[in-house]
Amino acid sequence: MAARRARRSRHVQSQPAASGQPGLVLANYGQVSLVEGEDGRILRCHQRRRLPRCVCGDRVLWEAGNPREGIITAVLERHTSLVRPDANGRERTVAANMDQVVVVVACRPAFEAGMLDRYLVATELIGASPVLVVNKSDLLDEDGRAAMEQQLQRYRAIGYPLLFTSTHRNDGLGALHRQLRAHTSILVGQSGVGKSSLVQALLPDLDIRTGELSQVTGLGRHTTTVATLYHLPDGGDLIDSPGVRDFTLLPVPVEELARGFPEFRPFLGQCRFHNCRHLGEPGCAVREAVRAGQIDARRYESYTDIARTMTSR
Template sequence: MQGTVYKSTGSWYRVKSTEGTFYDCRIKGRFRIEGIKSTNPVAVGDEVRFNLIEDGDVTVGQIYEIMDRRNYLVRKSVKLSKQLHIIASNVDLVFLLVTLENPRTYPEFIDRFLATSEAYRVDCVLLFNKVDAMDQHLKDETKYMAALYRDIGYTCIGISATTGKNVDQVIELMTGKTCMFVGHSGIGKSTLINRIAPDLELKTAQISEQHKQGQHTTTFAEMYDLPSGARIIDTPGIKGFGLVDMEKDEIGDYFPELFALKSQCRFNNCLHLDEPGCAVKEALETGTVALSRYRSYVQMISGEQDVYRTGLKEDV
């Protein structure tokens, strides 16, 4: 049988068959360790092949093969730094939720996520949430950040998951696509998904006033079908985002504005650090390249803060 993984709890997987029936599945005994370097060899969004077996009085599935992935998003495992954690696979569009307060999303986190999305060929849209609760200073800062990323080529939308402001634009982008919503805990993912698909009734929680950090409402990845033909992948909040399988000389390729200037550098192997005739450094001087983006790039090149952390408690 063949199907799509809709839910992963680490040991059990909820798989929807091509006929539309859901099965609780496990992976075949040795499958976990054969040639797979991730902490979760099977991820939500995976197309898999499985057999049905009897487990006492219950019929369960046994996954024995993962079909080729079109793309996937990964981050470093929290407990096993040399391994990766696949967040989801076969994603058409990922929405990164951003807030500048309660909790704050820092540019370094955004840039690492965007670079990873570029590396793994997943289109990304930035959603600046909680615009209804911003004072004028935060509104101005949000407009500046959104303009910065729009200039690079990313779609940016200011939304309010609470009031529904501009959520219709998000729904329009989702039509017929498998979409993922990611961001820190407490940033409003579940509230937004409930606004888009209220029948799902995902759990939500308030921000901790003492520590200004998100409380945990999603503990595992899960995918949902919508009447529009879209599918939503809800994920646990992400505290840190590390680089996986990126060489120093390719990181710049995942910054679109740096990649566009690469051919203008004097040396074709320019890392845009101290090399003479560097077009990126010249663009930095003229303001064509944003300083915050360049700082993120240098940080990634140098390996500093290999997993950029915000002080938020980890969900996964």
């Protein structure tokens, strides 16, 4: 999965003027989308040909076909979108219009810092706000918690919110509720980190909601296999996305990649060479900041790993 910036002040693709009423895509099942109208009704909608495929979180225009079905006539501008390569390496948009990305990792097995950094970079590059959630904190004793806190201090130092949660002990769930309030957030993470348990804890009536969505689609309970948007009881929207085995950034220019590391930004433009890639060139201000302890060496190592992977493609 990767992220990209959407064009501003345009629809997703050039579209003819369309009529219809505003709606919000709660989920997409290929040819069928679940669209919530302004009155709260949820309809099963197909979309007109030549429109870009709708995704969860899209704002659309739609027209009623019958009391339970409609036609999507336009897909409105996406402010942000999360994209991942499909099986053939093509870009596939998972969800749109989130302003906050909640990256969930688990205490055990130990999280892979490189993957976490790729998630965080992707979030930065679309202009959304990252939040880091360490789940299953009940598996840590006092010493383990202290060690994990120390390991993650580099993210806190950057300014990323860091929450420890446990659905078994209800730890940290109040803080997570507050973090999600008034935002459109997407929950992302590897399979097995306990994301589904978190969603259940945040949405106590989840089974009822998924049952209602399944009734509308007529497709059975498939909501765990596609990104699905839910309204949170305390305000805000939560997009639950399927777990992934790995997370891959789509290729971006190296200079753009560097901006995905916020701690690099004060030093960008100060290198000896204007086209410095921060990979060993002389007079590199970023590498000097690493040597001076102003940039964490492990974060810089993640940057070089990502940059070299992209340049080798």
